[in-house]
Amino acid sequence: MKLLIRNLARTTSQAELRLLFEAHGSVQYCTLVLDQQTGQSKGFGFVEMPKVGDAKAAIKQLNGAEIAGSKIRVKQAEEGSEDGPKRAH
Numbered sequence: 852m853k854l855l856i857r858n859l860a861r862t863t864s865q866a867e868l869r870l871l872f873e874a875h876g877s878v879q880y881c882t883l884v885l886d887q888q889t890g891q892s893k894g895f896g897f898v899e900m901p902k903v904g905d906a907k908a909a910i911k912q913l914n915g916a917e918i919a920g921s922k923i924r925v926k927q928a929e930e931g932s933e934d935g936p937k938r939a940h
């Protein structure tokens with residue numbers, strides 16, 4: 852299951868993001884979305900977890916959690932969301 856993680860602190864690294872989710876199960880893929888001009892984090896990223904149960908547990912535990920001073924939001928990613936954040940539902 853592919854997850855969208857929003858409202859990340861700009862200082863959170865991809866390795867930190869992976870570790871955060873690996874606490875809830877296997878992580879197949881993890882990436883932060885970076886600004887092409889500055890190389891800095893845009894404050895959101897994606898994590899793919901092969902086991903749906905692990906992904907749902909991660910959503911339940913991490914959605915609304917405060918990480919590095921930011922209250923993150925975690926939800927299932929929508930198809931095509933690699934291009935950037937979609938409208939809120």
